[in-house]
Amino acid sequence: MIKTEKLSKYVLTACTAVIVLAFVLFFTVGYDNPVGDYNEPQLTELIIYLMYGLTAVAAVLSVWSVVKSIKENMGYSGENLSGVPGGKISFVSLLIMVASLVIGYVCGLGETEFTAADGTVTSAGMVTVSDMFIISIYILMIIATLCVAVNMTGIFKKK
Numbered sequence: 550m551i552k553t554e555k556l557s558k559y560v561l562t563a564c565t566a567v568i569v570l571a572f573v574l575f576f577t578v579g580y581d582n583p584v585g586d587y588n589e590p591q592l593t594e595l596i597i598y599l600m601y602g603l604t605a606v607a608a609v610l611s612v613w614s615v616v617k618s619i620k621e622n623m624g625y626s627g628e629n630l631s632g633v634p635g636g637k638i639s640f641v642s643l644l645i646m647v648a649s650l651v652i653g654y655v656c657g658l659g660e661t662e663f664t665a666a667d668g669t670v671t672s673a674g675m676v677t678v679s680d681m682f683i684i685s686i687y688i689l690m691i692i693a694t695l696c697v698a699v700n701m702t703g704i705f706k707k708k
Contacts, residue, residue: 564603571599587666645692646685653684 571592579591657680663671671679699705 568599568603571595585666646689649685649688649692650681652688653681656684657681 575590575592575596580588582589582591654677657677660673660676660680662673663676665671
């Protein structure tokens with residue numbers, strides 16, 4: 550039977566390979582596809598469906614993990630044997646997410662309404678909300694990348 554850590558590494562490698570392949574295809578197959586005054590890459594839907602798929606898989610795995618954790622820890626109130634400070638990690642994660650949303654909101658303040666090429670008008674408030682989420686995603690992606698890099702170096706692993 551494959552250990553959880555080994556399986557996790559295989560899944561991470563597979564996800565990374567699929568993502569890199571999708572982006573290589575996006576930028577190399579039909580990327581320069583002018584439509585009117587704009588560029589419309591042919592594989593835009595590939596990237597969109599990849600993000601939908603990864604989000605759905607992450608949501609399902611999160612729910613599965615919570616359910617499994619609840620089942621395993623039912624009635625247990627003893628000491629933490631793993632040494633992982635789960636409460637602190639959850640609190641810091643929530644704090645980072647809220648901070649990234651606040652930073653995104655502040656950076657998006659003062660936006661004006663947006664009119665698309667087809668005449669669709671998006672209110673200034675929704676443009677601000679969109680900017681908030683986009684900036685928050687960038688911040689969280691950078692933090693996650695740094696955390697993965699630090700974890701891969703093994704600096705914090707205990708012997």
